[in-house]
Structure formats: structure tokens, C-alpha cells
Amino acid sequence: MAHQIGSYMRGRDLAEETKRISSIGRVTPELWMQRATGSGISIEPLVRDAEEGLSILRSKN
Numbered sequence: 184m185a186h187q188i189g190s191y192m193r194g195r196d197l198a199e200e201t202k203r204i205s206s207i208g209r210v211t212p213e214l215w216m217q218r219a220t221g222s223g224i225s226i227e228p229l230v231r232d233a234e235e236g237l238s239i240l241r242s243k244n
Contacts, residue, residue, distance in 0.1 A: 190228035191220040
């Protein structure tokens, strides 16, 4: 979940987004993630970033 939030925040105004997602309140983790990032809890951001990192490493060889 931390990576999904970090990935979502990339390129956005950190202060504004932090205030917005912090104000969501006490809801289930799935609903919180949907409201915070626009999608439910997912490993896709982690997989996407790992693939991008591997691609960068492979291109350096």
C-alpha cells in the first residue's frame, strides 16, 4: 500500500495530496485507497515500477 501511495504521489503536489488523502477519515482500507488514488488496493504500481527498473538495468548492460 505504501508503494501504491508513493507511486500515485509521483509528479503531484505533495502537500495538497497529503492534506486531501489525510482527510478521508476512518473507512475500510479498500475504500480509503479508492478515494486516495482512484483505484483499489493493487500490486500493479509495484509491478509496473519493478518492470521499469529492470528495463533500465538491462539497458545499461
